[in-house]
Amino acid sequence: MKCPLFPRIAFIFAVILPTFSAALSAQTNSSPPASLPGVSRTYDQRVTNKYDKFKQKTYFSIPETSTSDVTLNGHSASPLVRSMESTGGFSCPGEVESCRPTKVEILFVASTADWAFQGSKEANFLIDGKPLSATFDHDGQVLGGDDLIEYLDVLAEPSVLVAIGKAQKVEVQLGHFEFELTTENIANLRALAQHVTAR
Numbered sequence: 001m002k003c004p005l006f007p008r009i010a011f012i013f014a015v016i017l018p019t020f021s022a023a024l025s026a027q028t029n030s031s032p033p034a035s036l037p038g039v040s041r042t043y044d045q046r047v048t049n050k051y052d053k054f055k056q057k058t059y060f061s062i063p064e065t066s067t068s069d070v071t072l073n074g075h076s077a078s079p080l081v082r083s084m085e086s087t088g089g090f091s092c093p094g095e096v097e098s099c100r101p102t103k104v105e106i107l108f109v110a111s112t113a114d115w116a117f118q119g120s121k122e123a124n125f126l127i128d129g130k131p132l133s134a135t136f137d138h139d140g141q142v143l144g145g146d147d148l149i150e151y152l153d154v155l156a157e158p159s160v161l162v163a164i165g166k167a168q169k170v171e172v173q174l175g176h177f178e179f180e181l182t183t184e185n186i187a188n189l190r191a192l193a194q195h196v197t198a199r
Contacts, residue, residue, distance in 0.1 A: 043097065044191030051095045058096050060195050061089035062188040064109060067172070068180040077177055082111040086185045088161070088192055098195040104161045106189070108136075108152040108174060115140065117150050120175030125160075128167045132160060136174060158196045165190030 051058045070081040088106045092099030110117065117138055125132040140150040152174055164170055170181040181189075
């Protein structure tokens with residue numbers, strides 16, 4: 001039984017995730033606008049961008065990578081949450097190589113034995129020790145028996161993506177569960193942040 005998709009999550013799985021293995025689309029010849037402080041304009045090949053000529057939008061995405069192990073009250077949550085992965089993306093109007101999106105999506109994908117995150121909404125981050133709160137949308141599907149996939153979709157300001165990309169350590173709390181972003185997670189989000197402009 002599959003739960004109805006939230007519109008933003010549907011966007012990610014219909015458009016962003018299928019582009020991970022696609023080649024980078026052609027870039028515009030115009031010079032990119034000024035970037036946010038601390039964000040390089042040398043683009044990283046981790047990011048896939050895809051222009052949709054029908055919607056007149058460019059979609060930017062990064063691949064899913066595993067986070068650290070998930071804990072609950074300081075103990076391993078592995079009997080319930082087997083693994084957690086992170087990815088992210090955003091869209092820009094027109095065929096561009098960067099923009100200032102209204103929001104960015106940071107998506108966490110959990111392999112669970114039960115609906116571990118159902119009913120939760122609160123997402124908390126510690127970005128180099130500095131707290132930041134957000135909310136997430138929840139969706140998921142049963143693959144069979146006690147094998148479930150849960151999608152935890154955080155919609156955030158572009159400045160949050162930039163802050164995570166510049167961080168040395170990022171701790172995440174989704175509902176009652178906690179984990180850390182790995183060096184690879186942060187590197188991918190940093191690469192995505194390179195496509196965020198100041199305006």
